[in-house]
Amino acid sequence: MSLDVTLQTDPGAISTDPIQEARRQIEICNACRYCEGFCSVFPAITRDKVFASGDITQLANLCHNCRGCYYACQYTAPHEFDLNLPRALAAARVDSWERFAWPGGLARLFQSRGEALAVAMVMGFALMFLIIAALPGEGAGFYAWLGHSAMVAIFLPAFLLPLAAIAIGLRKYWREVGGQRISVADVKEALLSAAQLRNLSGGQGQGCNFEKAEAFSDARRHCHQAVMYGFLLCFAATSAGTVLHYVFAMPAPYGFWSLPKLLGVPGGILLVIGCAGLLVLRAKADPDLGAPGRASGERGFIWLLGLTGLSGLLLYALGGTALTGVMLALHLGSVLALFLLTPYSKMAHGFYRLAALIREAQDARARG
Amino acid sequence: MMTIDDPARLGAETWDVVIAGGGNAALCAAIEAAETGARVLMLEGAPQPYRGGNSRHTRNFRCMHHGALGPLVETYDEEEFWQDLLRVTAGKTDEGLARHAIRTSAECLPWMQDHGVRFQPSLAGTLSLDRTNAFFLGGGKALVNAYYLTAQQLGVSVVYEAQVRHVGIEGARATHMQVEMAGQSVRVVGRTFVLASGGFQSDIDWLARAWGPSARNFLIRGTPYNRGVVLRDMLDQGAISVGDPTQCHAVAIDGRAPQFDGGIVTRLDCVPFSIVVNRDGQRFYDEGEDVWPKRYAIWGRLVAAQPDQVGYSIIDSRSIDLFMPSVYPPIAADSIAELAGKLGLPVDALSATVAGFNAACRPGDFHPQELDGLATEGLDPPKTNWARPIEKPPFYAYSLRPGVTFTYLGLKVDQRARATGPDGPYDNIWSAGEMMAGSILGQGYLAGFGMTIGTVFGRIAGQEAAAHVS
Numbered sequence: 001m002s003l004d005v006t007l008q009t010d011p012g013a014i015s016t017d018p019i020q021e022a023r024r025q026i027e028i029c030n031a032c033r034y035c036e037g038f039c040s041v042f043p044a045i046t047r048d049k050v051f052a053s054g055d056i057t058q059l060a061n062l063c064h065n066c067r068g069c070y071y072a073c074q075y076t077a078p079h080e081f082d083l084n085l086p087r088a089l090a091a092a093r094v095d096s097w098e099r100f101a102w103p104g105g106l107a108r109l110f111q112s113r114g115e116a117l118a119v120a121m122v123m124g125f126a127l128m129f130l131i132i133a134a135l136p137g138e139g140a141g142f143y144a145w146l147g148h149s150a151m152v153a154i155f156l157p158a159f160l161l162p163l164a165a166i167a168i169g170l171r172k173y174w175r176e177v178g179g180q181r182i183s184v185a186d187v188k189e190a191l192l193s194a195a196q197l198r199n200l201s202g203g204q205g206q207g208c209n210f211e212k213a214e215a216f217s218d219a220r221r222h223c224h225q226a227v228m229y230g231f232l233l234c235f236a237a238t239s240a241g242t243v244l245h246y247v248f249a250m251p252a253p254y255g256f257w258s259l260p261k262l263l264g265v266p267g268g269i270l271l272v273i274g275c276a277g278l279l280v281l282r283a284k285a286d287p288d289l290g291a292p293g294r295a296s297g298e299r300g301f302i303w304l305l306g307l308t309g310l311s312g313l314l315l316y317a318l319g320g321t322a323l324t325g326v327m328l329a330l331h332l333g334s335v336l337a338l339f340l341l342t343p344y345s346k347m348a349h350g351f352y353r354l355a356a357l358i359r360e361a362q363d364a365r366a367r368g
Numbered sequence: 369m370m371t372i373d374d375p376a377r378l379g380a381e382t383w384d385v386v387i388a389g390g391g392n393a394a395l396c397a398a399i400e401a402a403e404t405g406a407r408v409l410m411l412e413g414a415p416q417p418y419r420g421g422n423s424r425h426t427r428n429f430r431c432m433h434h435g436a437l438g439p440l441v442e443t444y445d446e447e448e449f450w451q452d453l454l455r456v457t458a459g460k461t462d463e464g465l466a467r468h469a470i471r472t473s474a475e476c477l478p479w480m481q482d483h484g485v486r487f488q489p490s491l492a493g494t495l496s497l498d499r500t501n502a503f504f505l506g507g508g509k510a511l512v513n514a515y516y517l518t519a520q521q522l523g524v525s526v527v528y529e530a531q532v533r534h535v536g537i538e539g540a541r542a543t544h545m546q547v548e549m550a551g552q553s554v555r556v557v558g559r560t561f562v563l564a565s566g567g568f569q570s571d572i573d574w575l576a577r578a579w580g581p582s583a584r585n586f587l588i589r590g591t592p593y594n595r596g597v598v599l600r601d602m603l604d605q606g607a608i609s610v611g612d613p614t615q616c617h618a619v620a621i622d623g624r625a626p627q628f629d630g631g632i633v634t635r636l637d638c639v640p641f642s643i644v645v646n647r648d649g650q651r652f653y654d655e656g657e658d659v660w661p662k663r664y665a666i667w668g669r670l671v672a673a674q675p676d677q678v679g680y681s682i683i684d685s686r687s688i689d690l691f692m693p694s695v696y697p698p699i700a701a702d703s704i705a706e707l708a709g710k711l712g713l714p715v716d717a718l719s720a721t722v723a724g725f726n727a728a729c730r731p732g733d734f735h736p737q738e739l740d741g742l743a744t745e746g747l748d749p750p751k752t753n754w755a756r757p758i759e760k761p762p763f764y765a766y767s768l769r770p771g772v773t774f775t776y777l778g779l780k781v782d783q784r785a786r787a788t789g790p791d792g793p794y795d796n797i798w799s800a801g802e803m804m805a806g807s808i809l810g811q812g813y814l815a816g817f818g819m820t821i822g823t824v825f826g827r828i829a830g831q832e833a834a835a836h837v838s
């Protein structure tokens with residue numbers, strides 16, 4: 001039996017390289033293990049003695065930045081080991097998303113100037129929709145403003161291209177972390193974990209240490225649940241509309257008691273509440289425990305997501321009034337921006353997280 | 369909780385209970401006293417990020433129980449607990465106090481949970497402890513945080529960076545504490561006093577006076593703030609002491625660990641699979657005497673007795689994956705001579721020692737997980753288990769130094785945690801935790817018992833002090 005100890009780092013050698021720094025801290029945690037019960041990162045750490053770069057990427061993507069391990073750590077600054085595992089893993093994580101994003105530079109751009117970019121894109125696209133709407137067209141309801149074929153011509157590629165980019169990124173991820181052939185059981189395990197945000201529960205349902213420092217709270221988990229399920233409902237609403245349109249030849253607009261509205265209205269409300277909550281929590285949380293230099297991108301993304309929900313709700317509320325056109329342009333603008341930014345914004349984390357959970361299910365089964 | 373940073377406010381009132389210290393014992397006392405409605409002041413010598421003394425480095429406490437309790441499985445009864453204690457202390461314990469601590473430990477676990485402490489199953493690699501020791505979720509710092517939050521909700525006042533220098537005593541009664549805070553000396557007046565400020569291991573001069581000059585080369589595993597100032601002051605005023613004043617609990621840790629506060633991660637688990645040599649390249653003890661958890665504590669003393677208080681544990685590539693890696697990377701070389709050079713050891717001596725050891729190894733089956741009886745022949749000192757030649761490069765070495773956990777000298781207390789003066793028990797001074805643990809742990813150590821003692825007697829001290837006031 002041999003072990004590649006050349007991978008091991010000196011615990012005192014603080015590094016500016018995200019992978020190297022995460023490795024240094026993970027090695028300290030592996031010698032300590034006090035945080036084992038907080039989340040699945042620590043049990044995964046204990047399966048190894050040294051960590052290749054792919055291992056670090058995988059561990060980083062398993063972490064939810066709940067911060068339990070920071071407040072519990074006896075080695076945080078001013079201790080010379082300067083542990084800040086939530087930050088180290090966040091840095092390695094965003095670094096991995098930015099490396100995997102295709103084309104590469106876009107992700108870094110959004111992360112560093114997210115708010116400005118999100119506003120510019122929404123406004124730009126909204127303007128574009130207003131202009132398109134001004135062109136002569138035909139149709140009823142919303143399609144009176146923007147022809148259905150124009151919508152499809154814009155949104156189909158805007159939906160598929162980012163998905164293709166994400167797929168490229170996920171392939172790179174899977175290769176780097178040494179992923180195996182995926183089984184149904186792996187996916188089931190991962191989905192179950194994601195559906196409950198199990199790892200944000202602090203291990204025992206006490207929640208995380210996001211906004212209240214060393215006191216626990218479930219607020220972030222609840223807000224995140226609202227956003228996740230809100231988004232999924234909105235997505236389902238859009239899908240339902242598409243099916244109604246094409247399969248049942250029932251074009252929009254839909255009344256309240258229709259599937260798109262029954263899914264979309266609660267979805268929009270959840271999305272708005274969740275995003276607002278997350279922004280409030282972020283403002284209270286210690287920025288030094290998150291990914292360095294990415295705050296703008298993360299906030300920009302939450303604003304964008306919230307605006308998508310809000311503009312959708314307003315559009316419905318203001319339906320038939322003079323504001324419909326502007327609202328529709330704004331809503332479509334934000335949806336388009338959200339879609340296009342998917343591979344380059346925090347939106348990507350959902351995909352990578354799921355991949356990491358699947359990989360963890362595999363690894364736990366093989367070596368648990 | 370109010371965090372006080374104004375010296376004038378501190379000295380302006382008469383507190384019901386004044387507590388010296390900010391670790392587990394101090395917090396348990398503060399919480400118990402505050403729950404009765406007493407006005408409690410905690411004086412923590414360390415700055416806030418380092419609050420909690422050695423308690424922030426702990427991972428579990430030892431707990432008696434009948435049937436599953438919290439994370440604990442099966443049964444660990446009073447008699448077994450007592451026998452375990454008797455064995456490690458070789459009888460140097462106070463049976464009355466010890467049995468009291470053991471019995472009370474059972475009710476501590478639910479009390480701890482009620483006051484915010486969370487437990488987790490025993491950690492990977494510590495399965496042998498899942499019946500006897502309850503592990504804290506997140507470790508000792510999480511426990512300390514939980515208690516500070518609870519104390520805050522109960523209205524306890526806390527001052528950080530408040531060094532207690534002197535306990536003012538008239539006859540059998542303490543009247544005040546002299547406290548250094550923000551560069552000023554403040555007289556803090558109280559009705560009762562709880563002393564829970566740990567041992568003296570971080571005062572290296574004291575350690576060197578007690579143990580000998582070699583102690584200057586020791587590393588301190590825990591907080592630099594436990595310098596025994598209050599203990600010294602009490603002893604100078606005639607308080608009765610217990611525990612051997614010359615002894616400390618020391619284990620062998622990685623020689624590259626920080627001087628203070630290296631904590632759990634600096635431990636080394638490679639010794640049983642290695643040969644350990646001193647500065648002169650000579651072996652000095654049977655590395656394979658027993659499994660490591662039963663031997664790591666004696667190696668602190670063994671290394672302390674070597675020149676310069678260093679040792680070097682040497683293995684070959686076949687053994688590198690047999691133990692939890694140290695947090696420090698091993699020093700590696702392709703030959704023993706090269707390794708000696710990197711370690712600064714005499715090349716010839718080390719080569720001869722390794723060659724002599726290899727020649728004394730006998731064929732047989734090597735079983736890293738059990739006492740395999742694979743012993744050297746005709747070697748002095750022998751290696752009685754896991755003796756396998758060190759011959760397959762690369763070769764690896766870790767340096768060893770003594771790492772001090774705590775000192776044994778403490779204040780003598782009775783079952784109600786009351787400290788004893790020259791003329792019998794003091795009226796209004798109690799002590800808890802490491803500061804009086806010498807009564808129970810006269811020598812040796814039983815993993816997890818430090819936190820048990822702190823919790824049991826910290827709680828008693830808090831209850832008694834509060835009762836004295838009302």
Ligand SMILES: Cc1cc2nc3c(=O)[nH]c(=O)nc-3n(C[C@H](O)[C@H](O)[C@H](O)COP(=O)(O)OP(=O)(O)OC[C@H]3O[C@@H](n4cnc5c(N)ncnc54)[C@H](O)[C@@H]3O)c2cc1C
Binds near residue numbers: 421
């Ligand atoms: C690395 C390590 C790991 C350990 N692991 C375990 C374990 O898993 N289980 C276990 O049971 N035990 C363990 N121990 C032993 C355990 O830490 C102690 O038994 C226990 O913490 C003692 O608690 P205490 O409150 O008495 O002292 P401490 O927690 O050390 O608290 C002493 C407090 O007094 C303060 N203080 C000191 N001097 C002054 C002064 N002059 N004025 C004001 N304040 C002062 C200090 O700042 C500190 O807050 C470990 C020890 C170490 C070093």
Ligand code: SF4
Binds near residue numbers: 072073083
């Ligand atoms: S974060 Fe700190 S306390 Fe937790 S496992 Fe790592 S080193 Fe240990």
Ligand code: SF4
Binds near residue numbers: 039
């Ligand atoms: S921040 Fe939370 S999820 Fe991430 S490693 Fe620490 S405890 Fe686990």
